[in-house]
Amino acid sequence: MKSIIYLILLFVIVMPCFSQKLNYDSLTFVKQQVILDFLNLSSNDKIADIGTGAGYSLVPIAGSNPNISFIVEDIDSSTLNRKKLLAQIKRFGNKANIHQFNIVYGTTTSTNLPASSFNKVLMFDVIHELSDRQTMLNEIKRILQKGGSLFIEEILVHNPQKKERHCDYPFFTEIAFKQLMTDNNFILKKEKISFETVHKKYIKMFEYQTAN
Numbered sequence: 001m002k003s004i005i006y007l008i009l010l011f012v013i014v015m016p017c018f019s020q021k022l023n024y025d026s027l028t029f030v031k032q033q034v035i036l037d038f039l040n041l042s043s044n045d046k047i048a049d050i051g052t053g054a055g056y057s058l059v060p061i062a063g064s065n066p067n068i069s070f071i072v073e074d075i076d077s078s079t080l081n082r083k084k085l086l087a088q089i090k091r092f093g094n095k096a097n098i099h100q101f102n103i104v105y106g107t108t109t110s111t112n113l114p115a116s117s118f119n120k121v122l123m124f125d126v127i128h129e130l131s132d133r134q135t136m137l138n139e140i141k142r143i144l145q146k147g148g149s150l151f152i153e154e155i156l157v158h159n160p161q162k163k164e165r166h167c168d169y170p171f172f173t174e175i176a177f178k179q180l181m182t183d184n185n186f187i188l189k190k191e192k193i194s195f196e197t198v199h200k201k202y203i204k205m206f207e208y209q210t211a212n
Contacts, residue, residue: 051126063095
């Protein structure tokens with residue numbers, strides 16, 4: 001009888017956590033599929049990921065495209081480095097390979113990447129953190145090939161919010177974000193919500209090309 005009661009208690013305690021993990025994993029998987037479909041990557045693509053950080057957003061993409069190499073750029077070597085990338089690769093099931101990533105360190109105003117070299121530039125949760133947005137968006141234009149695309153994922157809010165806890169800059173409203181891109185001569189090609197978050201936020205993907 002005691003063993004039955006123990007099993008019931010264990011079920012009550014564990015199942016909510018297990019269910020939460022299942023929901024989290026399934027939602028993450030759905031979001032990743034939306035991103036992969038949106039990017040439509042091929043082995044011929046020349047790709048730079050700007051503001052890679054520890055690789056949380058990029059590693060799953062690389063794992064789904066093991067034949068593609070990525071230039072990964074950030075300003076912080078303590079965040080973007082081989083050790084951190086290997087940890088993310090392990091976290092996402094060892095589907096990506098460390099040799100897919102070529103690390104480059106930039107500055108707040110320069111990617112330190114060659115001009116006209118990439119047909120796809122990725123920026124995941126980066127734009128709102130830029131201290132000099134106009135300069136960096138001009139830098140993106142410089143490294144893009146003619147006809148190339150800038151793919152952006154951003155957390156957006158319906159109403160302006162205070163500064164994000166982990167950085168110095170607030171989130172964009174969608175109107176403010178699109179105005180920033182228009183003011184810097186980017187043309188919107190397509191957009192798609194990739195994830196509905198809590199606290200009146202949502203995540204959206206955008207594809208932009210340069211107007212000139």
